[in-house]
Amino acid sequence: MTAPIESSPMESNAEEDYAEDREYVVVPEEAIQFLPPEWRDAFQSKVEDSRAILEAVDSDIKNLIRLVGAFQGMASLSYIHHRLSKADFNSTTEAILEHDMLTSAFVIAYVRLIDGGIGSGVSRKTLPPHLRKAHDEIIELRNKRFAHNAGHRSVDGKLDILFGDGRFDVSVTMQVGYYVRGANEWGELVTFLNGLMFDRLTKLLERLKDKTGCEWTFPSGPPPAWSDSR
Known part of the structure; x- marks a missing residue:
């Protein structure tokens, strides 16, 4: 877990810059132990409070x-x-x-x-x-045409077989329906x-x-x- 630290920016000539320009510094929880005691206690308290809040809204x-x-x-x-x-x-x-x-x-x-x-x-x-x-x-459409080939009404086909001169001629006619640019x-x-x-x-x-x-x-x-x- 990390503890966000809100800090004030460097001094600026414009007061509005000082008021609006804020930044957050992220301190890894493992680094808190190396801070001065008064900082360490304050940050540790924030971490524990934050963790308790997050657990309450899990x-x-x-x-x-x-x-x-x-x-x-x-x-x-x-x-x-x-x-x-x-x-x-x-x-x-x-x-x-x-x-x-x-x-x-x-x-x-x-x-x-x-x-x-x-x-x-x-x-x-x-x-x-x-x-x-x-x-x-x-x-x-999903169940019968695109995810599974289950005979949706928008797709149809016809197979014709003709015989002549000692051979079979096979022809296929396919009909596919769709919405132009979607419904x-x-x-x-x-x-x-x-x-x-x-x-x-x-x-x-x-x-x-x-x-x-x-x-x-x-x-x-x-x-x-x-x-x-x-």
Whole structure:
């Protein structure tokens, strides 16, 4: 465990610099024993107090770890949807396979986030009612088309065998259905899930603040351009 030390900066000609420019120095717990006695006792007391506080909110911290575990999945889902929603559309085999690839990645990423795993998971009833049909469709796509070849209605094939002149001629006709640049509701789902994850984080940090009496902050900044799913 480390003990953060808040220290004042060097003197500055501008008073506002002195007030705003603050820094933290991290001292390894193993180094505390080498400090002067009055410093050592003060830091040891802080370490013990901090440890007691963290132990008291252990279950909330575990929830925070699970939630943070879902952030990477949320970022992947947002980026994949961005790529899918901007994909070129034409009738070439390459364009069809590109849509199929991106749709597969989106569906797998969505179900991985929804199911939870090391993340927090999202139940169907949490979703807005008008998005639940799209949710069900994605789950079916994952189960019957992309994760397993179980005969999804969007994929069909026909085999024709013709005989003549002493030989058999085999021909195959494949039909593959997909949403051009993804279904309209998929962007709404991504936007909703992004907001849900942020709300969960905010509420969890507020609960930690209430229980410990200390502020809990999380790194934040402007979202990347590709995170806008509209």
